[in-house]
Amino acid sequence: MDGGAFRIGAVARRTGVAVTTLRAWETRYGLLTPQRTEGGHRLYGEDDVDRVLAVLRLTAQGWAVSAAARAVLDGQEPDRLRLVPGPGAPPDAAATTDVAAGPGGGPSAAAEAGPTTGAGRVRADLAAAIAAYDGDAATGALDAALARLGVPRTLEDVVLPVLRDLGEGWREDPGLIAAEHFATNVLRPRLHRLLAGAHRAAAPTCLAAAPEGEDHELGVLAAAAVAADTGFRVTYLGSRTPRAALERSAATLRPDVVLVGAVGVDPARGFCADPPDLGAAALVVGGPGFAALDADALPAGARRAGDLAALSRELGAALGADGVTG
Numbered sequence: 001m002d003g004g005a006f007r008i009g010a011v012a013r014r015t016g017v018a019v020t021t022l023r024a025w026e027t028r029y030g031l032l033t034p035q036r037t038e039g040g041h042r043l044y045g046e047d048d049v050d051r052v053l054a055v056l057r058l059t060a061q062g063w064a065v066s067a068a069a070r071a072v073l074d075g076q077e078p079d080r081l082r083l084v085p086g087p088g089a090p091p092d093a094a095a096t097t098d099v100a101a102g103p104g105g106g107p108s109a110a111a112e113a114g115p116t117t118g119a120g121r122v123r124a125d126l127a128a129a130i131a132a133y134d135g136d137a138a139t140g141a142l143d144a145a146l147a148r149l150g151v152p153r154t155l156e157d158v159v160l161p162v163l164r165d166l167g168e169g170w171r172e173d174p175g176l177i178a179a180e181h182f183a184t185n186v187l188r189p190r191l192h193r194l195l196a197g198a199h200r201a202a203a204p205t206c207l208a209a210a211p212e213g214e215d216h217e218l219g220v221l222a223a224a225a226v227a228a229d230t231g232f233r234v235t236y237l238g239s240r241t242p243r244a245a246l247e248r249s250a251a252t253l254r255p256d257v258v259l260v261g262a263v264g265v266d267p268a269r270g271f272c273a274d275p276p277d278l279g280a281a282a283l284v285v286g287g288p289g290f291a292a293l294d295a296d297a298l299p300a301g302a303r304r305a306g307d308l309a310a311l312s313r314e315l316g317a318a319l320g321a322d323g324v325t326g
Helices: 008-015 019-029 046-060 065-073 109-113 119-131 135-149 151-172 176-194 218-230 243-253 265-273 308-321
Strands: 205-209 233-236 257-261 282-286
Touching: 008 019, 008 046, 019 046, 019 065, 019 151, 046 065, 119 135, 119 151, 119 176, 135 151, 135 176, 151 176, 151 218, 151 308, 176 218, 205 218, 205 243, 218 233, 218 257, 218 282, 218 308, 243 257, 282 308
Parallel strands: 205 233, 205 257, 257 282
Antiparallel strands: none
8 A cells, every 4th residue: 555644534534434434444344454653543545545435436326335345445447347427427426425334333224225315415515514614615504404304314414423523533633623613613503593493382391401511512402403393492501501500490491301411421420420300300311421321320210312313202202201292
């Protein structure tokens, strides 16, 4: 291979493929062949980038990822593989491929099956806008996704994967920290606007917050937006909400549901160790922090939410369990 020059985050930015997916392609197919620095860091070269792009072009034509990877590694000639789009094909055909990682870290079923023109394309658009520090393009991509995919799917399949990739990428490439901060500051106002939809007077109510010690708020903000889209009137308190503040808000607002999300395990564990008194409200917790805890560590009666696409069902179940018809 040529001399290694890039961390995996840089390869992800150049190809539009998620860091987790690149790692899966390296492990599963041997598609990437990094060199190691003396400190043990992987460094990738131009040939790694070229192989990833070749796989993307093939999957855009309907190839399964596994078959495309084998063909590229076998060294078949580009014209034989028809890597150059034929007449009438869009020049950015590869960008339409959904290359999201599946639950186990490998390519998703959609990626293995071939191209899509839904979440994968708008996710690539959003990632590219953030990489270019183009706020107008980022909000435009988000608005387009909301119009095409709806709130839960946009947040689950577009926004959160982009943020996860940035969070994982900056560990390999510290320069991505700035992009992560930029993304947060651009996306936060748009997600807040999703909370302000019109609701009927008798709509069920939801109080949403991240617990003490939790600095990351976009996950719980996204969950609050799904609750609003489901029909709840949402009061959002933000990150690092003290226990006393959550109790007082619950006592004042008397919400039907309290939604608490945490990325970190320590904030989630601290919340569970001394849970606030939320009155009659149903408690729904979510995020990686709470997902890492055993079920018996959660506060009594708490429901643990799954992904955002399932959250509206979980909120409905929480209401039903308490006899609230909303």
